[in-house]
Amino acid sequence: MKHTITVLVENEFGVLSRVSGLFSGRGFNIESLSVAPTLDESISRMTIVTSGDDRILEQVTKQLNKLIDTIKVIDFTGEGEPYVERELILIKVTAEEGTRAEVMRIADIFRANVIDVTPRSYTLEIMGSPDKIAAVIELLKPIGIKELVRTGPLALGRGAKGWR
Amino acid sequence: MKMTGSQILLACLEQEGIDTVFGYPGGTVINIYDDLMKSDKIRHILPRHEQAGVHAADGYARATGKVGVAIATSGPGATNTVTGIATAYMDSIPMVVICGQVPTALIGNDAFQEADMIGITRPITKHNYLVRDVKDLARILKQAFYIARTGRPGPVLVDLPKDVQTASTIFEYPDSVDLRGYKPNYSGNARQVAKAIKMILAAKKPVIYVGGGATLSNADKELITFAETIQAPLTTTLMGMASFPKRHPLSLGMLGMHGTYYANMAVTSADLLIAIGARFDDRVTGKISTFAPDAKIIHIDIDPTSIKKNVRVDLPIVGDLKDVLLKMLKQLKEVPDEVETMVVQTTAWRAEVDAMKLSHPMTYTPSKSVIKPQFVIEKLRELTDDDVIVTTEVGQHQMWTAQFFDFTQPRTFLTSGGLGTMGYGLPAALGAQAAFPDRQVIDISGDGSFQMNSQELATLVQNRLPVKIVILNNNFLGMVRQWQQLFFDKRYSQTCLESPIDFVKLADAYGATGFTTSKPEEVEMIIKKAFATPGPVIIEFKISREENVMPMVPAGAGINEMVLAS
Ligand SMILES: Cc1cc2nc3c(=O)[nH]c(=O)nc-3n(C[C@H](O)[C@H](O)[C@H](O)COP(=O)(O)OP(=O)(O)OC[C@H]3O[C@@H](n4cnc5c(N)ncnc54)[C@H](O)[C@@H]3O)c2cc1C
């Protein structure tokens, strides 16, 4: 099962390899990982998407907690915490005579921005939930995706309260 | 006053109350060694290999309960520490390892004698640090000692570039540590404890299963009181062995692969298993599906990752053992009548267990013609005091020691359980002897393992450390040979150590003393002679070559499917 996990860590060098080492050391794949400092620059926030058997993931979360540099771990999926998830992707799509209008139509529907244009391509910027991202990719595939890059999902708990 | 990094390091060690360090010099730690000459508070012991230095620091830590300290130079010196660090990590031993590193400006350049120790030791340390600014050094060392010693203990590595050692700053040792990501929980949850008491009072067939955590928590006294209060049979792991006297009427000895018949059968029939600072290692559980099949499991451990890792747990209690045991004892004291009832309702169970002890004792077939290793262990026990410190290497001799040496005091049995490191015992004995110059320290060794760190004879002689080394010589890598005999149709591939060694001459070459015999009737006499000889001594016993460690749970089998004799 897919799990979305947030890890708040000391913003120090080497932390990323400690966290990723916990996954790779157990033969676990990290599907996506995004990391950047928080408002408090001494803390970095990671959002990790991974999948695996619940029992093993419980062990991984405990191990993450055990790292000296880890301040907090939230397994949104495991704990059943309500949360919102958003991802940003940039897609370079083939846009020639016959398809330009179709690409623009899809861009419109998904509220994408066109951020680069050439006579043969459009580059779109799209932000949304994992479902929305998956849907737009499906629609653009037949037209021709030359390249795409995604941030991986970011997650934040719902409600008024912060992680502390 | 401004001090250099290397001076700060030594000042920090003094502040931590470190009196002995084990280390080996080289280019990137030469400044530290220069300053060390001026320190009269810190004794430095020079092993003959960095791996041995780390094992010595480990032996020192296990024997004393203090943090062991080892030093190595960058590159090959540092990589030589890896096996020692992994050994300490697997057995949760508090240790700080200081490694020299190339100057910060050269890091990552494949500089001379550079090795990425932070990367290499990440999975085998509790934490590690690369110090990049001398201003951080005192804080980092304070944290390193704190992390090594608290919670579930473990080794911490500090990588110290040469330019940080020579740079200067004002020295100030912090009074306290504040790590927002590291706050070990010592206090067991009172509600969980109350639930545990309920389960205990309802049990008809309880078994206590004790691991190395009892020693790490210094909770041996509380443990004995607890077992006696509820009158439950108690088995230990290899690591928990010395924390409960084997001759105690409630003792079942060791469980697991080479454990006693009655310990394994008791666990198999139990209706309640109280796991205390033990981590359900696969050597202990055998096939998981048949491990303690009828038992509810209470698991007390300071490290949440130990809980539910391998087995299901009905009641977890996270906390320090001493704290939890004291809370349990307090609650039990409040209900004397119910405890009384529980003790009565478990009478039949104790009788059942005692009957198994009588019907299937831990034995061997004695011999008048060849020396039986088990006989040597029994003789050694007879001729030593209760506070003797025994270390072992890894193999059959280690298991015979666990099975036949009757330990009675905590921190008297030092052995590599988790990693199973051949070559551990001799340097660990060295470290223990350095900590306790007046106690008797014995390394029980195999002919194979001994050769993995035999160079430490020189260190023993140089430092007048009178360790007695007993080599149970079967001219085999015996433990592997046993597996080949039982599971590979006696195909002894690369386990026969051809070209026998003259251990007496070897001892002599180092300036130690050696004795040898192959006659059972001489065993006692030689042990007495060796114990009366000052300084380090090798005592070689040429033992029956194809003796096996029995009983044994074959790999993949349940612990109730033990093979009793081969
Ligand atoms: C050849 C060979 C054969 C072996 N055969 C056997 C065998 O037959 N039987 C056997 O038992 N072992 C055997 N071993 C050893 C085995 O591999 C493991 O090392 C051992 O079983 C682990 O012991 P343990 O569970 O006590 O864990 P340890 O490694 O001692 O772990 C200690 C536990 O206590 C916890 N702890 C630490 N401090 C505290 C505290 N203050 N409060 C509470 N909890 C704390 C830790 O978190 C950890 O979970 C063998 C080893 C070798 C090399």
Ligand SMILES: Cc1ncc(C[n+]2csc(CCOP(=O)(O)OP(=O)(O)O)c2C)c(N)n1
């Ligand atoms: C460093 C290391 N290498 C290999 C092993 C695998 N191994 C386990 S026991 C053993 C044999 C040990 O032989 P010896 O020291 O003579 O002890 P014996 O079993 O004969 O008593 C070996 C090779 C190990 N545990 N450690």
Ligand SMILES: [Mg+2]
């Ligand atoms: Mg041998």
